Amino acid sequence: MIVIDQCVLCGAQYQVEIRASQFKRWQDGEYIQGAMPDMDVYDREFLNSQICPRCFRELESDAEDWVQSEASDEHPLSPEPSTPLPRGGRPSSEGERKS
Numbered sequence: 001m002i003v004i005d006q007c008v009l010c011g012a013q014y015q016v017e018i019r020a021s022q023f024k025r026w027q028d029g030e031y032i033q034g035a036m037p038d039m040d041v042y043d044r045e046f047l048n049s050q051i052c053p054r055c056f057r058e059l060e061s062d063a064e065d066w067v068q069s070e071a072s073d074e075h076p077l078s079p080e081p082s083t084p085l086p087r088g089g090r091p092s093s094e095g096e097r098k099s
């Protein structure tokens with residue numbers, strides 16, 4: 001069967017082809033991942049939230065940008081790159097003592 005619906009974000013019509021038996025399982029309350037394991041993830045997302053693949057990818061990339069900028073602010077990937085040695089040249093073994 002084919003499900004045709006409109007994207008809630010951009011209003012574009014999008015259609016998803018799906019086995020009726022799978023659709024019924026989902027309608028009966030099964031998780032969409034469980035009812036349609038072999039289905040395209042974007043198609044599933046459209047059935048689930050009525051967001052078309054194009055909009056969904058945009059949301060995804062927005063989220064990635066957000067996560068990345070958050071991460072680089074608070075948790076850099078390489079922890080403490082080239083920490084300057086304290087005066088005297090001793091390696092900083094007392095990491096917890098910060099002044």
Ligand SMILES: [Zn+2]
Pocket residue numbers: 007008009010011012051052053054055056
């Ligand atoms: Zn859309």
